[in-house]
Amino acid sequence: MNTDIGTELWPDVTPDAARRLMLAAVDAFATRGFHGTTTRDIATAAGMSPAALYVHFPSKAAVLFAISRSGHSQALRMIRSAAEAEPDPVRCVVRMTTEFVAWHARRHKVARIVQYELHALPPQDFEVVAELRRATEHTVRDVISAGVDAGAFTVPDVRTAARAVLSLGVDVARWYTDTSKPDPEELGRQYAELVLGMLGVR
Amino acid sequence: MNTDIGTELWPDVTPDAARRLMLAAVDAFATRGFHGTTTRDIATAAGMSPAALYVHFPSKAAVLFAISRSGHSQALRMIRSAAEAEPDPVRCVVRMTTEFVAWHARRHKVARIVQYELHALPPQDFEVVAELRRATEHTVRDVISAGVDAGAFTVPDVRTAARAVLSLGVDVARWYTDTSKPDPEELGRQYAELVLGMLGVR
Structure with a gap:
């Protein structure tokens, strides 16, 4: 899924980085399940550091x-x-x-x-x-x-x-x-x- | 779920230890997902050692x-x-x-x-x-x-x-x-x- 789909799925979510993290999480959860996914997995897939994830979301x-x-x-x-x-x-x-x-x-x-x-x-x-x-x-x-x-x-x-x-x-x-x-x-x-x-x- | 349910669900599976492991796995997968579950979790919940699990199943x-x-x-x-x-x-x-x-x-x-x-x-x-x-x-x-x-x-x-x-x-x-x-x-x-x-x- 690319960033355009993120905008279509979650038009109310800003900034774009938050949507990128949500898209990356969908991919990761789909592949490894929620419990098998780490915040690092999500952040890395979104091209960000785990610390940058925490700016937008307090947890996985x-x-x-x-x-x-x-x-x-x-x-x-x-x-x-x-x-x-x-x-x-x-x-x-x-x-x-x-x-x-x-x-x-x-x-x-x-x-x-x-x-x-x-x-x-x-x-x-x-x-x-x-x-x-x-x-x-x-x-x-x-x-x-x-x-x-x-x-x-x-x-x-x-x-x-x-x-x-x-x-x-x-x-x-x-x-x-x-x-x-x-x-x-x-x-x-x-x-x-x-x-x-x-x-x-x- | 108890062992009787194991017999009802999997009448063809023997021995009883294999059914106990399958029941324990159902509980563990339901709670933590497949990827969030370890073979140790399954073995422990079935009252067995990880080594004993491998007698019945080569892997999770x-x-x-x-x-x-x-x-x-x-x-x-x-x-x-x-x-x-x-x-x-x-x-x-x-x-x-x-x-x-x-x-x-x-x-x-x-x-x-x-x-x-x-x-x-x-x-x-x-x-x-x-x-x-x-x-x-x-x-x-x-x-x-x-x-x-x-x-x-x-x-x-x-x-x-x-x-x-x-x-x-x-x-x-x-x-x-x-x-x-x-x-x-x-x-x-x-x-x-x-x-x-x-x-x-x-």
Whole structure:
């Protein structure tokens, strides 16, 4: 990943050195896991000294937290924007699924860190991320509930259905690679169709 | 996890000391990741010396491979048994999904290692596991294809649908905990209903 991707992934993070460190951490965590990575590994990969890393992040866990919080905030914004933009539950679910799936496919490397390294966060940081996850899940649940009330959806259990919708998107990050087919947008569209079926729309 | 769970998870593995090491490795990998775990950590947690570990496994990676291969073999057996026992595609998909989901919920700790630590395997070991995964995916794809041919299923793409079915099950291991609701069997049943919808059966 290069610096441009850093700007695209984390437009709110400044300065550029902090983004470079986050990108280097994503690579290192992806290769050696959080516990197998040292702050020196991250700093070196970003072309900096360990001391320079500490100017931007107090610890390796703080870099993980920055990556994880940012990813979860973006997911929540994506899901909330769809909920606000599309009052129709069917159109809303299509948009949510397409965007959520495409993001996890396109950004599978960073998404894997965001989704699978949570257990390594210190408790108070974990709680911040857990709250973002709950808010995302509640938003999806509210949309499905609205669809059930409107007679558009039929599901065995709203909570389980919301989990399943998000689960399909998250798991894309596990198996998707740079050479996977179909491309992220087409995969998003196919998954949206599957999700509509899952919610009883056919 | 205690030794009884070891016998249940790995009935084919002998002697008991090898199973104890695999259980200790699951705990250690779950807490510190593969790269953050030493062979000494595993041996100590199993109440053995590092030298005693090497009697059963040539390396830490060999313990991971034993856990991963066994989990993937069991998943393949489960999926193939369902395919052989249920000639009707609808009943077959219900059975596959229920069992696959319930297993990932009930055994979420070992399933996380089985599903998420693949990248740490040496190339030739990875290839063995990848072959088991391909066989599992092909079996699911064949069942969905048969259902499409029989007019029971309608999907945008058979390959994507098979991935989505397996994805739903695998991702349960990520979020399920010992206190999650519903219980593994009920979750399996709810997911089977969602999967039928996904495949256009309603």
